[in-house]
Amino acid sequence: MSEYIHKSHNVSVLMYHFVCPAKYRRVVFSEEVDRTLKEICEEISKRYEIIFLEIGTDKDHVHFLVQSIPTYSPTKIITTIKSITAREIFAKHPEVKKKLWGGEFWSDGYFISTVSKHGNENVISEYVKNQGTEKQYKILSKKTIQIPNN
Numbered sequence: 001m002s003e004y005i006h007k008s009h010n011v012s013v014l015m016y017h018f019v020c021p022a023k024y025r026r027v028v029f030s031e032e033v034d035r036t037l038k039e040i041c042e043e044i045s046k047r048y049e050i051i052f053l054e055i056g057t058d059k060d061h062v063h064f065l066v067q068s069i070p071t072y073s074p075t076k077i078i079t080t081i082k083s084i085t086a087r088e089i090f091a092k093h094p095e096v097k098k099k100l101w102g103g104e105f106w107s108d109g110y111f112i113s114t115v116s117k118h119g120n121e122n123v124i125s126e127y128v129k130n131q132g133t134e135k136q137y138k139i140l141s142k143k144t145i146q147i148p149n150n
Contacts (some may be wrong), residue, residue: 002053002117008122012070018078019111021061021105029057033089037062040088042080050077065115074112082106099103112139 005012014078020145022028031039034057041052041064054065068077086105097103129137 015115
């Protein structure tokens with residue numbers, strides 16, 4: 001599981017859940033490709049400050065639960081993961097490249113969600129409120145997010 005990452009000027013526990021579909025939602029993940037993906041991610045962890053807490057495949061997409069440092073934006077994390085894994089999987093599994101005639105492994109888009117070690121936004125809100133001395137905490141701003149129905 002996640003651990004606190006201690007740097008010279010910060011301590012963090014930043015986790016993200018990414019879901020990345022294969023290009024055209026093609027079924028490209030097999031036992032061999034899964035094994036290669038896991039090995040590539042282990043190598044990425046050695047070279048970058050990206051820790052893979054969990055990796056799961058479902059034939060045409062992958063779930064990555066990763067932890068990283070504040071100097072890596074979520075975009076940098078997923079760009080690093082997608083570019084290295086695509087290049088290496090194509091190199092080691094030419095049969096996959098044939099299924100994806102355009103030469104790209106991943107779809108351009110992805111899903112991302114932050115993950116908390118200590119709870120959801122309500123739990124964190126209560127924690128923040130209880131940090132000050134009693135009755136001194138005041139909310140300066142609080143947004144409610146309206147999600148449009150599609």
